[in-house]
Amino acid sequence: MSYFSFKIIHQSKKSKARVGQIITPHGIIDTPNFVAVGTNGTLKALDNQMLESMEQQLMFCNTYHLLLHPGPDVVKAAGGLHKFINRNQPIITDSGGFQVFSLAYGTVKDELKSKGTKSQQNSVCKIKEEGVTFRSYRDGAKIILTPETSILAQKDLGADIIIPFDELPPYHIDEKQLKKSLDRTHRWEKRSLDEHLKNPNNQAIYAVIHGGINKDFRSLSCKTLTALPFDGFAIGGSVGKNHNEMIDMLGYTIPQLPYEKPNHLLGIGDLPAIEEIVPLGIDTFDSSHPTKCARHGHLFSSQGTVKITHGKHKLNFGPIDPQCTCYTCKNYTTSYVHHLFKAHEPIADTLATIHNVAFMVKLMKQYRQDILDDKI
Amino acid sequence: MSYFSFKIIHQSKKSKARVGQIITPHGIIDTPNFVAVGTNGTLKALDNQMLESMEQQLMFCNTYHLLLHPGPDVVKAAGGLHKFINRNQPIITDSGGFQVFSLAYGTVKDELKSKGTKSQQNSVCKIKEEGVTFRSYRDGAKIILTPETSILAQKDLGADIIIPFDELPPYHIDEKQLKKSLDRTHRWEKRSLDEHLKNPNNQAIYAVIHGGINKDFRSLSCKTLTALPFDGFAIGGSVGKNHNEMIDMLGYTIPQLPYEKPNHLLGIGDLPAIEEIVPLGIDTFDSSHPTKCARHGHLFSSQGTVKITHGKHKLNFGPIDPQCTCYTCKNYTTSYVHHLFKAHEPIADTLATIHNVAFMVKLMKQYRQDILDDKI
Numbered sequence: 001m002s003y004f005s006f007k008i009i010h011q012s013k014k015s016k017a018r019v020g021q022i023i024t025p026h027g028i029i030d031t032p033n034f035v036a037v038g039t040n041g042t043l044k045a046l047d048n049q050m051l052e053s054m055e056q057q058l059m060f061c062n063t064y065h066l067l068l069h070p071g072p073d074v075v076k077a078a079g080g081l082h083k084f085i086n087r088n089q090p091i092i093t094d095s096g097g098f099q100v101f102s103l104a105y106g107t108v109k110d111e112l113k114s115k116g117t118k119s120q121q122n123s124v125c126k127i128k129e130e131g132v133t134f135r136s137y138r139d140g141a142k143i144i145l146t147p148e149t150s151i152l153a154q155k156d157l158g159a160d161i162i163i164p165f166d167e168l169p170p171y172h173i174d175e176k177q178l179k180k181s182l183d184r185t186h187r188w189e190k191r192s193l194d195e196h197l198k199n200p201n202n203q204a205i206y207a208v209i210h211g212g213i214n215k216d217f218r219s220l221s222c223k224t225l226t227a228l229p230f231d232g233f234a235i236g237g238s239v240g241k242n243h244n245e246m247i248d249m250l251g252y253t254i255p256q257l258p259y260e261k262p263n264h265l266l267g268i269g270d271l272p273a274i275e276e277i278v279p280l281g282i283d284t285f286d287s288s289h290p291t292k293c294a295r296h297g298h299l300f301s302s303q304g305t306v307k308i309t310h311g312k313h314k315l316n317f318g319p320i321d322p323q324c325t326c327y328t329c330k331n332y333t334t335s336y337v338h339h340l341f342k343a344h345e346p347i348a349d350t351l352a353t354i355h356n357v358a359f360m361v362k363l364m365k366q367y368r369q370d371i372l373d374d375k376i
Numbered sequence: 377m378s379y380f381s382f383k384i385i386h387q388s389k390k391s392k393a394r395v396g397q398i399i400t401p402h403g404i405i406d407t408p409n410f411v412a413v414g415t416n417g418t419l420k421a422l423d424n425q426m427l428e429s430m431e432q433q434l435m436f437c438n439t440y441h442l443l444l445h446p447g448p449d450v451v452k453a454a455g456g457l458h459k460f461i462n463r464n465q466p467i468i469t470d471s472g473g474f475q476v477f478s479l480a481y482g483t484v485k486d487e488l489k490s491k492g493t494k495s496q497q498n499s500v501c502k503i504k505e506e507g508v509t510f511r512s513y514r515d516g517a518k519i520i521l522t523p524e525t526s527i528l529a530q531k532d533l534g535a536d537i538i539i540p541f542d543e544l545p546p547y548h549i550d551e552k553q554l555k556k557s558l559d560r561t562h563r564w565e566k567r568s569l570d571e572h573l574k575n576p577n578n579q580a581i582y583a584v585i586h587g588g589i590n591k592d593f594r595s596l597s598c599k600t601l602t603a604l605p606f607d608g609f610a611i612g613g614s615v616g617k618n619h620n621e622m623i624d625m626l627g628y629t630i631p632q633l634p635y636e637k638p639n640h641l642l643g644i645g646d647l648p649a650i651e652e653i654v655p656l657g658i659d660t661f662d663s664s665h666p667t668k669c670a671r672h673g674h675l676f677s678s679q680g681t682v683k684i685t686h687g688k689h690k691l692n693f694g695p696i697d698p699q700c701t702c703y704t705c706k707n708y709t710t711s712y713v714h715h716l717f718k719a720h721e722p723i724a725d726t727l728a729t730i731h732n733v734a735f736m737v738k739l740m741k742q743y744r745q746d747i748l749d750d751k752i
Contacts, residue, residue, distance in 0.1 A: 040719040041712070047723050049707050070690060070715045077692055078711060219489050312444060317454055331462050333423050336417070336456060339446045343416040346722060347423050 003233055004160070004204035006262040006283075013374045014255065015283035017367075018175030020222055022262050024090045024160035025202050029057045031262065032278050032367055034360045035286035039065050041085040044291055046357070048087045052328070054354070055361050060286040063153055064099035065143075068138050075117050092206075092286070093162040095150040095192070098236075098266075100125055100132050101168040109243035127167070129184065147191035155201055163234060164192030166208045171238040173216065185210050186224050193228055204231035207232075212238050213245060215252055218274040222256035232283075233257045235263040243273065244302045250280050262328055271300070271363075278367050279376055292362050295350035297341050306334070307351065313338040326358035326367060327351075366370035380536070380580035380607055382638040382659075387606040389750045390431035392630065392657035393743075398608075399577050400466045400536035405433045406683060407638065408654050408664050408743055410645055410736045411468065411662035415441050420667055421725035424463045426703070430730070431737050434466045436662040439529055442477035444514050452473055458535030465565070468537040468582075468662070471526040474612075474642075476501055477544040500656050503543070505560065520732030523567035528654070539610060542584045547614040554588050561586050562600050569604055580607035588614045589621060590636055599630035608634045610640040617648065625736075631653050636730055645741075645744050647676070655752055665706070666736050670728035673717050676735040684728065689714040702734030703727075 010019045022029040035058045036043055036051070043051060043059070051059070066075060078084035081091055103125045125134040131146025152164040165188045169181040189207055196205045199275065207225040211217030225233065235253055239248040250265070257263050262283045269287025277285060290300065299306040301321035306313070308320070319329035320337060328351040337369050339350035372374045380399050385393040411434045412419055412427070419427060419435070427435070442451060454460035479501045501510040507522025512628040526541040541564045545557040565583055572581045583601040587593030603607065611629060616622040626641070633639050636661045645663020653661060666676065673684040677697035681691070684696070695705035696713060704713065704727040707746055716724035745751045 025688065038713070040721055041722050042716060042721050045722045045726075047707075047727060049703075065719070069718050070711070074690055074715075076713065077691055078709065084712055084715075095386060177466055252633075283531070314450055317451055327425075331423075332455065333460075334463070335446070336460055339416070339450075339460075340418060340478050343441070345418050346421045346725060347418050350421075350726065351423060 003202040005261070006232070008260070010372050012279075012371045012376055015279035015376055017279045017371045017376045018283075018372045019368045020262065020282060020283060022283070024204070026088060026090045026160050027057065029090055029284065029362075030305075031283040031367060032059060032212065032371075033284050034274070034290070035060045035264075035284050035363050036357060037062075037087075037286055037288040037291065038361070039288075041066065041081065043353060044288075044295060045346075046291075046353045047083050050354065051357070052089060054358055056357055058092060058286075059087060059286060061085075061091055061093050061157070061159065062096070062099060063150065063157065064096035065095075067096055067143070068155055069137050072153040075158075076156035080156075082158065090161070091159040091165070092264075093154050093157050093159040094163045095154070095165040095208075096145050096170050097120070097132075097238075100134050100145055103134055104125070105168070105170040105366070114180045129187075130258065131165070131188075132340045142216060146193045147188045151195040151199045155199060155203070158201065160198065161206060161232070163205045163206055163208060164189040166194075166210060169210070169212060170239055171212070171241055171248060173212065175214065178214060178217060182210050182212075182217050182221060186221070187207040188353065189225060189283075191231065192360050197229075202277075204236045206230060206232040206262075208234045208236040208266070209253060209257070211238055215248060215249070218253050219256060222253065226256070226258055228263075229258075230266060232262040234266050239268075243276075245271070245279070247276050250277060250282070254281050266284060274367075277370075290356040291353050294356040295349045297348075297352065299337075299352055300356050300363075308338050309335070310338075320355055321359070323356065323359050324355065324362075326355050328355040328358075333337075378396055381563045382608070382636070384636070386748050387752055388655075388747045389752055390744050391655035393655045393747045394657060394659075394752045395747045396638065396659060397518070398466075398659070400580070402464060402466045402536050403433065405660065406464055406740075406744060407659040408747075409433060409660050409740050410650070410666070411436045411640075412733060413438075413661050413662055413664040413667065414737070415664075417442065417457065419729060419733070420664075420671060421722075422667075422729045424461050428709075428732070429461060430552065430702075430734055432465075432514070434468060434660060435463060437467055437469050437533070437535065438472070438475060439469045439526065439533065440472035442469075442533060443472055443519070443529055443584070444512050448529040451534075452532035456532075459604045467535040469533050470639075470642075471539045471541040471584075472521050473508075473526070473542045474544050476510050478522055479510055480543070481546040492616050493597040505563075506543070506683070507564075517593060523564045523573045527568050527571040529570075529725065531579070532576060534577065535579065537580045537582060537608070538572065539582055540565040540572075542586060542612060543608070544613060544638075545586070545588060547588070547617055549588065551590065554590060554593060556590075556595060558586050558593050562597070565601060566604060567621075569606065573605075576695040580719075581608060582608040582638075584610045584612040584642070585629060585633070586613040586728040589616055589625060591625070594625065595632060600628065602634055606637075608640060610642050612642045615644075619652075622649070623652050626653060626658070630657050633656060650739075650743075656745075663687065664683075666732040667729050670732040671725045673724075676727055676732050676739075683715050685717050686714075696731055697735070700731065700734065700738075702731050704731040704734075707720065 146167040186226040207230040265285040316334035493638040523541040549720040583606040
């Protein structure tokens with residue numbers, strides 16, 4: 001498959017970390033790498049031309065949101081997602097499953113907080129073997145998402161990497177229910193792959209490994225899905241309710257994935273987590289954490305997080321991070337960005353987002369260099 | 377005064393319109409021209425580097441807001457407003473009076489709507505001969521604004537053009553009260569000028585002509601203030617409750633200003649008004665109308681206003697305005713901008729603001745050309 005390949009450039013002597021390159025029709029993704037989340041076809045508060053100047057190599061868009069607006073038909077008519085949003089670098093889309101099941105079970109965070117007391121049945125969303133029926137939050141329209149419709153939507157979107165339709169079971173689920181969900185997800189992923197292979201469309205497809213916090217189920221999921229010709233493997237579902245559970249589960253799961261294929265960790269990317277998942281051999285991971293932090297005024301820096309609204313920054317006429325060369329740090333002082341946040345100026349979010357994304361790009365470059373140097 | 381001058385390049389043979397150049401320490405302002413409003417030291421949703429690339433020659437910042445945050449001391453410590461906000465083009469600041477009196481009387485719009493029933497006394501703000509006492513909406517702190525403190529604050533800010541402290545009396549005011557306010561404003565403006573002349577600081581100062589909708593008072597204000605060595609003359613206060621009243625009053629007032637000095641119309645700049653005020657000989661005018669329209673999804677275009685959220689734009693893969701070469705039109709389709717608005721993406725406001733400001737820059741260029749050609 002010439003339109004998609006992965007090569008490992010260096011395997012660290014010190015850990016499972018590796019430096020690689022994923023080659024897609026819209027360019028190269030150096031790994032390990034952070035994937036920025038641009039739900040509706042844009043990062044929050046940042047336009048795609050600015051983003052493209054920043055070497056943020058992979059962008060994650062959400063099929064669920066794009067399905068509700070503007071609709072895959074509009075994106076297809078525009079010539080695909082890259083043309084629609086004017087991005088000439090790689091894009092990955094998910095299946096829509098994650099958001100649909102968040103409707104049913106609540107967000108991952110809420111569900112974890114509920115300690116299992118939250119009802120797992122919900123009239124907003126009905127799950128059958130065929131797929132899921134839910135109502136649009138925009139106009140109440142009934143939408144049926146199945147492995148086939150999700151893949152067809154992702155064909156219309158035309159991202160470089162797509163994801164099969166899967167169920168995201170809640171953390172608080174009994175073993176029997178989890179197994180039922182896992183088996184169905186495996187059937188859904190197989191159907192997704194079959195649909196994809198009818199028209200590969202120069203797209204790669206990553207399976208999603210499930211099994212929740214049950215190691216036997218995770219092994220079963222790896223075994224089942226790696227037997228199929230997926231181009232890469234994402235790790236999804238609940239990998240634990242805290243940091244330690246997550247690291248333990250990832251350390252257990254990753255070695256069961258084919259070494260020569262790229263892997264992806266879904267939805268995790270805070271700074272402490274990155275430090276631990278890179279040595280485990282994670283190639284890419286997506287997270288809205290850096291952009292969300294930016295909008296909350298938490299700016300990443302080589303000297304730790306800068307809480308920009310803090311009064312101590314009022315007279316700081318230096319850049320947010322002395323080691324940063326981003327557009328924001330090049331053009332504006334900490335004092336001015338502090339002022340924009342305090343005055344609730346919307347451009348504050350943009351400048352903060354540019355800064356945090358630039359920080360992530362630089363951070364990941366440093367991680368790759370450290371792996372090349374066998375320091376990690 | 378080498379730091380500030382005005383030259384008339386062409387007087388239209390057809391109307392009072394003229395093309396000129398105001399020369400300031402931070403560059404030239406071609407007139408007639410639109411002045412963009414950047415209340416807190418930034419246009420809403422647009423950063424100053426982007427703005428600076430757009431040939432928007434003059435920016436209007438509000439002393440009242442900058443007084444409350446970050447405070448003139450911070451701006452002074454940064455090296456002045458230009459350095460603080462990183463703008464290397466001309467800036468004008470107002471005196472703070474307008475906002476303070478909006479606290480007392482309500483906004484111009486609200487006051488007009490009230491038809492005079494709104495109380496004109498208010499505990500938020502107390503007016504004496506010395507100046508005005510009000511409380512910060514940020515932290516409740518008591519602030520005294522006088523001609524002297526307003527000018528000293530504007531010295532700290534260091535804009536190219538500053539404005540004396542004046543009272544903005546409400547539209548619904550009886551003649552006796554209006555005369556009392558006018559006389560006091562004239563005393564305040566004289567005190568402002570005196571304070572300014574102690575330390576001109578390479579700044580120019582424009583008087584503000586008052587007199588409400590009373591022509592005799594307008595004449596008196598012109599006579600009183602043009603006798604003083606102001607660098608230019610702004611027209612402020614209520615110039616009428618509707619379009620016709622405004623045009624009538626401006627047509628009456630402008631000929632009473634010195635022909636060889638620049639004039640400015642405060643706070644008016646909707647497209648129909650511009651068409652009528654330019655032939656009257658207005659040199660500059662500030663308005664938040666174009667940027668507000670942008671954020672409400674009303675995009676200016678050579679074919680009329682585009683209401684971007686309208687469903688008909690869903691599949692429009694052309695630019696917002698076929699004749700526009702702005703960053704937004706160059707990079708994104710109408711369909712995509714429509715999508716960003718519908719998805720409530722904050723970057724929609726930025727792209728729309730860029731477009732409307734670029735439209736204003738181009739529009740004013742065209743007005744100047746039409747005057748040079750004696751078409752206006």
